[in-house]
Amino acid sequence: MTASTTRCTTAAKPGTPRTSRIAAVAAIAVAGSMLLTACGDQTDKPVKTDQASGRPAIAAPLADRLPQAIRDKGEIKVGSDIAYAPVEFKDKDGKTVGIDPDLAEAMSKQLGVRLVFENGTFDTLITGLRAKRYDIAMSAMTDTKDRQQGIDSETKKKVGEGVDFVDYFHAGVSIYTKKGADKGIRTWADLCGKKLVVQRGTVSEDLAKAESARCVKAKKGKIAIEAFDTDQQAQTRLRAGGADAGSADFPVAAYTVKTSGGGNDFQVVGPQVEAAPYGIAVAKGNTQLRDAIKAAMDAVIANGDYKKILDKWGVAAGAVTEAKINGGS
Template identity: 50%
Template sequence: MTARNPRRPAAVRSRRIAAPVAVAVTGALLLAGCGDQTDSAGGGSDTQGSKAPLFDKLPKKIQKAGVVKVGTDAAYKPMEYKDGQEIVGLDPDLANAMGKQLGVRFEFTNGTFDGLITSMQTGRFDMIMSSMTDTKDRQEGLDDQGKKVGKGVDFVDYLTAGSSILVKKGNPENIKSVDELCGKKVATQRGTTSHEILKKQIDECKKNRERPLTIEPFDNDDEARVRLKAGGVVADISDFPVAANAAKSGNDFEVVGEQMESAPYGMAVSKGNDKLSGALKEALTKIIEDGSYEKALKKWGVEDGAISEAKINSGT
């Protein structure tokens, strides 16, 4: 759902607006009601309520509800995506493991990436878990021009990833870096860090007096890959876990060059909700210590992004 890098608060990793459909997340995920322009899904399993080791760390409101409401954009395989009527992927699996420590379910609701922060800050979600890159701009609620557009968020960081270049199998254009994309058409997901990398490259092309790079932004990375497969663009820039999964899952694509702007993915919580962010940090620490974290990363093939310590707001 690259790692998805400097995505801005008002334009986080943009996803399509999904029709209201009930979907379930992997594990013992339970169906829940739908919000506006979103699909809802329950998450978490084997909850123990007040007997769970970290239950008392949660805000009273969440203790009473027994549920943490999570905003996500389930179109970012292998991080979070729909498999039939289920939302599956690394993020739901990690939430499921943390739910056992906290004694609550994590209930995932599917929506558009670039609207997740706003939706959380208006009360629709308690948190966001959607491969969102932890950046200072997002922490401070700033837009692309450094203008204050919101209260900002706090991140509990749980994975590290960068942006990668995905090309057609065989690399027919012989692309090795983003510097070689001047004068070419490139796809990406709107509002992501990868989108920001391409915007910066446009300036570099101009500075070097080369033909401009043309960006074709899409609501989700699936659409960007369809465009690449059809030959309409020469590359798709996306988070490394997503690009690597696309290359591994078939014979259409391959990843070229090095990862760009590696940064942490974070679980986003509204500023001032320190009790929830603290509880999430402790739960993440527990699953790192008991091996559940490593097991989940291996399952989805993203071990290279593992962290050794749970931190808050470590993005720059």
């Protein structure tokens, strides 16, 4: 990415009265004699370059915080499950939109490189990060100690190195049902003996498995859990009557209830639970990139872009006042 330059052209503004345009023509005639000299002065000035790459220097306040390899390629590859509206999803034109893409765009202005989203299933994002397919993962990912330490949340066994998180949002988990058919479901305990749809690898799936074990212990019947690659697939299953309820992060559940079927398909039941931070995942040991991401998010929070983005998507309730590293529990 190169710094923008000013073009040596002059034009009357649209809608300028005719008399003003005549005056403008006279002014241009006078200025014309100076045009070549002015442009010559600009092109004669040396262009500031990055010493390591020889490319034009990146005009962004936090560019020098990034690892040189990232600056050289001019982009940060972002692993994301782009099917989780309103956090990240494809609009009708196929463009990646949502809370995370908007925040990434705001951070790119601070860092001077593009943040390029690459689609992947949620439960493979951390693996892709370890394999260096992505530089970071940004996908409504809850920061947990298990993920920090590379521990499987179900078996509690070590499965990898773990990741660091830059926390930037706070959200809980909600249950939703078909509208007008909640089947008496208000809390997680009410799901005993019922069927629940979730996205694979999410906190919703972890909570469902833990609750199902409690149901069995209380002899109330286990929760039949059906997990899908995407939340949209889970929604489709519930909409078709193939389950009693679904569960997703609160912003996602609320957006689904508001938009699916014009607001006539689903309803949120009960309060959100297990409120925890969303984190941008960075590979362990890549502390320079992690700290640059944190600095960029703090700058976006401080300059007001963060609030504007959350207000735009109706999720201001999850706002934080600063980014934190590994704040999850």
